[in-house]
Amino acid sequence: MNVGVPKEIKTQEYRVGLTPAAVGELTARGHRVLVETGAGAAIGFDDAAYRAAGAQVVESAAAVFDDAELIVKVKEPQPTERARLRPDQTLFSFLHLAPDEAQTRDLVASGACCIAYETVTDATGHLPLLAPMSEVAGRLSVQAGARCLEMGQGGRGVLLGGVPGVAPARVVVIGAGVVGRNALAMAVGLGADVTVLDRDLAVLRQLDARFGNRVRTLAASDQNLEEAVLAADLVIGAVLIPGARAPRVVGRDLVARMRRGAVLVDVAIDQGGCFETSRPTTHAAPTFVVDGVVHYCVTNMPGAVAATATQALCNATRPFVVALTDKGVPQALREDPHLLNGLNVARGRICRPEVAAAQGADWVPAVAALAALDAP
Numbered sequence: 001m002n003v004g005v006p007k008e009i010k011t012q013e014y015r016v017g018l019t020p021a022a023v024g025e026l027t028a029r030g031h032r033v034l035v036e037t038g039a040g041a042a043i044g045f046d047d048a049a050y051r052a053a054g055a056q057v058v059e060s061a062a063a064v065f066d067d068a069e070l071i072v073k074v075k076e077p078q079p080t081e082r083a084r085l086r087p088d089q090t091l092f093s094f095l096h097l098a099p100d101e102a103q104t105r106d107l108v109a110s111g112a113c114c115i116a117y118e119t120v121t122d123a124t125g126h127l128p129l130l131a132p133m134s135e136v137a138g139r140l141s142v143q144a145g146a147r148c149l150e151m152g153q154g155g156r157g158v159l160l161g162g163v164p165g166v167a168p169a170r171v172v173v174i175g176a177g178v179v180g181r182n183a184l185a186m187a188v189g190l191g192a193d194v195t196v197l198d199r200d201l202a203v204l205r206q207l208d209a210r211f212g213n214r215v216r217t218l219a220a221s222d223q224n225l226e227e228a229v230l231a232a233d234l235v236i237g238a239v240l241i242p243g244a245r246a247p248r249v250v251g252r253d254l255v256a257r258m259r260r261g262a263v264l265v266d267v268a269i270d271q272g273g274c275f276e277t278s279r280p281t282t283h284a285a286p287t288f289v290v291d292g293v294v295h296y297c298v299t300n301m302p303g304a305v306a307a308t309a310t311q312a313l314c315n316a317t318r319p320f321v322v323a324l325t326d327k328g329v330p331q332a333l334r335e336d337p338h339l340l341n342g343l344n345v346a347r348g349r350i351c352r353p354e355v356a357a358a359q360g361a362d363w364v365p366a367v368a369a370l371a372a373l374d375a376p
Contacts, residue, residue, distance in 0.1 A: 001325040002032045004068025006061045007039040010075045010299075012283035014306035016040040017072035017093070019314045020053040022321065027054030031325045034064050043307040065089075070324055074313065075300055076103055087111030087347065090329045092321065094118055094133075097344055098245040098358040099272030107345045113329060113373055117317065118270075119243045119352060120342035127242060129320070129342075131178050132312035134267075136302040138182025138238065141265045142171070142190065144296050145234040148263040148287060154294045156261030158233050161191030168192050172228045174220070174249055174274065175238035176203045179267050183236045188214050195228050220249075229254055237266045237274040243344075244354035246271040252290075260292035269297040272358075330373040333366075340366050347372035 003026055005017045016039045018026075023033045033055040037047055047057045058064055065071065065084035073093035077085070082103065085091060087110070095116035097104045107114045117129035127134075142160070149155035149169060162168030171187045173180045176198035187194045188211060197220040198204055204217040218224040229235055229250060235258075239246055246268035255264070255277045268274040269281075277290040281297045283304060288295050302309035320339055323332040333340045343351045346369035350356045356363035 001328070002034065002067050002069045003321070003325060004064035004071045005033065005035045005039055005055075006064045006071065006073065006081065007036040008074055009061075009078050009081070010303075013075055013300050013303045014042040015074040015303055015310045015313065016043070016045060017074055017314075018318075018321070019310060020045055020049040020055075022314045022318045023050055023055045024053035025318065025322065026325060029322070029326060032056065034058050034067055036061055036064050040310070043310055045310075070321075070329070072317070072321060074310075075303075076100070077107075079106065082106035082110060085110035085112040089113070090115065090324065092117070092317070092324065094270075095344055096270040097350075097352070097355045098243060101359050104345070104350065104355060104359060104361075108348050108350065111348050112345070113343070113347070114345040115324075115339070115342040116243075116344045116352075117313075117342065119344065120320065121338040123338070127178075129313070129316050132316050133302045133309060134178035134240075135182050136305060136309050136312060137267050138179040139186045140301050140304060141179070141183050141236045141238070141267050142186035142192075142234075144286070144298075144301070145171070145236060145263050145265045146190065148265070148294045148296050149233060149261075153287065154261065154289055155263055156233055156259060160187070160234070169233040170231055171195070172197070172232040172235045173238055174225070174235065175240065175268075176200070176207060177238060177240055179238035179240070180236070181207070183238060183267075184211065184215055192234075195232075197225055197228060225249065226254060230257055230259075232262060233259065234263045234265070237264065237268050237278075239268050239274040240271065241354070243352050244271070245358045246274045248274060248276045250275045252276045255293055256291040258291070258293050261294065262292075263294045263296065266295065266297045267301065269299050273297060330370060333373070334370060340370075343369060346370075 090113040146160040151157040171192040195216040266278040343366040350363040351366040
């Protein structure tokens with residue numbers, strides 16, 4: 001199979017879809033891999049490393065898209081990339097379609113098979129391809145929040161861990177999934193006063209057993225949420241409904257009552273954001289202020305630590321890429337129901353009910369879409 005790895009073009013996105021090691025595994029199995037020149041250069045994977053792994057380094061994204069049957073990316077395709085997709089191609093990437101009607105419309109129009117990392121599952125019902133980036137984003141959220149609390153960034157001028165004789169910052173984490181747990185670990189490690197809210201009492205019990213009195217656990221009732229947010233210096237939104245638009249858990253009226261110079265970090269912004277006042281930002285311009293509250297809403301947070309993030313992501317995606325190339329896309333999807341859960345768009349149809357519901361569109365089950373993939 002011909003596998004294509006284009007250079008990411010989202011603002012300040014330096015991750016790359018496949019490492020040289022992953023490329024080497026594919027070429028050793030007889031597959032042809034085309035890598036756009038400079039795709040991994042920013043994080044130490046130069047063209048020579050890809051050539052040594054057996055890749056063909058090409059001069060443009062157009063050359064990648066023209067020849068590739070399977071395109072492996074990190075972030076959702078940008079408009080110019082979506083325009084290059086064809087019905088005989090498969091895209092394997094993060095997509096986050098629910099809040100993005102323009103991207104959904106373009107992918108449907110392309111006729112391509114589009115498999116989203118964030119909805120591939122495992123035998124336990126977890127999200128193995130989203131997990132490594134959630135781990136990175138969770139840890140980064142605390143670093144970003146600590147930075148935003150500095151006066152020069154518009155924050156309250158509060159040191160996250162405090163100093164002897166001065167109380168630490170109050171950090172509130174909403175959601176105790178992978179992002180939330182990693183944010184908690186970082187915030188606790190830095191000495192903050194930490195509270196976590198979640199609806200799942202079993203998860204809160206696990207966190208209580210792990211962190212003891214270093215973390216305050218609260219059931220996510222409206223009253224508990226309001227009280228925690230109003231007292232917070234830093235609030236991290238880590239709420240996820242797989243494949244669906246993120247729920248808005250903090251409304252504009254509550255933001256307006258927060259402390260001046262407090263910080264909101266919205267890790268759910270890829271799925272539409274969990275704060276009503278959120279809007280997508282970039283690493284080039286990561287923050288904005290609403291009602292005196294600093295908002296950090298970067299849609300590709302792990303791109304800030306692209307070297308670590310790329311390796312973590314490729315560790316998780318590599319077995320699926322091998323399956324797709326060795327078996328062919330239809331057969332790989334047919335044999336693996338967890339990979340099939342990643343199928344979001346195929347041959348002009350939406351295959352995820354959450355995406356369709358968010359956009360008021362029609363959809364077909366992924367199993368039904370498999371027949372269309374076999375058609376010429």
